[in-house]
Amino acid sequence: MTVADLHTLTGAYALHALPEDEREAFEHHLSDCEACAQEVKELAATAGRLGLAVTVTPPPAMKEAVLRTVAQVRQEVPGHGHPVHHASVPGRARRLSRLVLAACLAAAAGLGGVAVWQYDRADQAREEARQAQDRADAVAEVLGAPDARTTSARIGDGASGTVVVSRSRDKAVFVGAGLARPAEGKVYQLWFDDHGAMRPAGLIDSDRTADTVLMAGRIGDASGMGITVEPAGGSKQPTSDPVALMELPA
Amino acid sequence: MGLVARGDQEAFGAVYDAVCGPVLGLVRSVLRDPAQSEEVAQEVLVEVWRTAAAYRENRGSAMNWVLTMAHRRAVDRVRSAQAATDREQRAALLDRTPAFDEVAEQVEARLEREQVRRCMRSLTELQRQSVSLAYYRGLTYREVAELLTVPLGTVKTRLRDGLIRLRDCLGVTA
Numbered sequence: 001m002t003v004a005d006l007h008t009l010t011g012a013y014a015l016h017a018l019p020e021d022e023r024e025a026f027e028h029h030l031s032d033c034e035a036c037a038q039e040v041k042e043l044a045a046t047a048g049r050l051g052l053a054v055t056v057t058p059p060p061a062m063k064e065a066v067l068r069t070v071a072q073v074r075q076e077v078p079g080h081g082h083p084v085h086h087a088s089v090p091g092r093a094r095r096l097s098r099l100v101l102a103a104c105l106a107a108a109a110g111l112g113g114v115a116v117w118q119y120d121r122a123d124q125a126r127e128e129a130r131q132a133q134d135r136a137d138a139v140a141e142v143l144g145a146p147d148a149r150t151t152s153a154r155i156g157d158g159a160s161g162t163v164v165v166s167r168s169r170d171k172a173v174f175v176g177a178g179l180a181r182p183a184e185g186k187v188y189q190l191w192f193d194d195h196g197a198m199r200p201a202g203l204i205d206s207d208r209t210a211d212t213v214l215m216a217g218r219i220g221d222a223s224g225m226g227i228t229v230e231p232a233g234g235s236k237q238p239t240s241d242p243v244a245l246m247e248l249p250a
Numbered sequence: 251m252g253l254v255a256r257g258d259q260e261a262f263g264a265v266y267d268a269v270c271g272p273v274l275g276l277v278r279s280v281l282r283d284p285a286q287s288e289e290v291a292q293e294v295l296v297e298v299w300r301t302a303a304a305y306r307e308n309r310g311s312a313m314n315w316v317l318t319m320a321h322r323r324a325v326d327r328v329r330s331a332q333a334a335t336d337r338e339q340r341a342a343l344l345d346r347t348p349a350f351d352e353v354a355e356q357v358e359a360r361l362e363r364e365q366v367r368r369c370m371r372s373l374t375e376l377q378r379q380s381v382s383l384a385y386y387r388g389l390t391y392r393e394v395a396e397l398l399t400v401p402l403g404t405v406k407t408r409l410r411d412g413l414i415r416l417r418d419c420l421g422v423t424a
């Protein structure tokens with residue numbers, strides 16, 4: 001195989017698609033081809049994104065099993081290599097591509113992650129996903145926008161909210177997880193915060209306390225968003241203190 | 251990861267929470283069998299604990315380090331198992347779409363899925379099939395070529411230019 005041929009193997013290598021003998025030959029080439037080494041790094045990171053896209057909700061019992069095993073497994077001693085550096089604290093509004101890593105690092109650093117796992121039964125989750133799919137076109141457009149950015153906050157005890165903003169689409173999506181069901185005759189209402197003036201941005205269906213809502217209206221000049229509990233049907237102005245206020249990512 | 255490498259089990263628990271869903275999802279997309287997938291995912295997670303000291307930030311994100319390990323394991327497992335499998339079953343691979351049908355409630359996962367979906371649509375049909383079969387099904391490029399009945403060189407090139415297009419579409423930097 002010529003060197004020119006070897007240069008084309010970066011993709012296959014990053015996808016673990018080379019048979020054993022060719023993998024070894026290519027790794028040999030990698031050690032003295034800087035261009036390929038850099039490309040492999042980027043393509044491997046790209047492959048990782050394909051992996052993140054098929055994330056599932058793991059069964060809770062698995063964690064116990066792994067933690068039990070880990071308690072008995074001896075770690076490899078760090079070699080004479082470089083010391084392990086601490087990650088810096090991630091910024092508040094992050095590029096999506098860094099999101100999951102940021103959650104990982106934040107959690108590992110003891111700052112608390114934004115992840116809230118829902119252990120719904122699979123069929124229920126599937127049904128919800130199907131319904132979500134029906135409503136999801138506009139939502140997907142925001143979530144899939146190249147400039148989509150997010151910000152998250154804890155809401156009270158154990159609940160969290162995430163706002164996804166696409167400035168190019170001028171639309172925002174709110175994703176709540178674990179929100180307590182509002183009292184009878186009450187509803188969660190979303191608001192855009194136009195520098196202190198609250199503008200109605202839709203209601204969260206009371207039966208869906210862990211779902212995705214396309215916020216009504218344009219983002220416009222809004223600098224933040226809020227959630228209040230309002231009488232069924234919603235209000236023109238907030239009539240109660242907000243349960244959450246978040247700044248929108250720039 | 252630094253804390254994990256120094257034996258901090260609580261820190262490992264937090265890393266577990268962040269990576270377990272992606273690891274299990276990826277392994278399941280390659281192996282299909284739920285029980286076997288859980289087994290392999292558990293092995294990977296224990297491996298993360300065992301070899302945490304080997305992780306180097308300058309070589310990429312921790313998530314990517316873990317996912318690379320998970321993919322490698324899943325691929326090894328599926329290849330050793332496939333040696334004994336009727337090759338005709340492989341044709342069925344073509345009928346199945348990548349495992350975007352799996353459900354995760356975590357918002358980050360939904361965002362990833364939407365972005366990857368959007369970018370996958372920007373590939374040519376041959377690029378998309380080649381990348382999907384290699385990554386999500388764990389096929390070697392030779393197997394991909396055979397399955398799609400295209401020349402070996404073409405598949406190599408499509409894997410590379412397909413990934414490059416995805417890299418640009420997803421804005422991956424490394």
Ligand SMILES: [Zn+2]
Pocket residue numbers: 006007029033035036
């Ligand atoms: Zn090269």
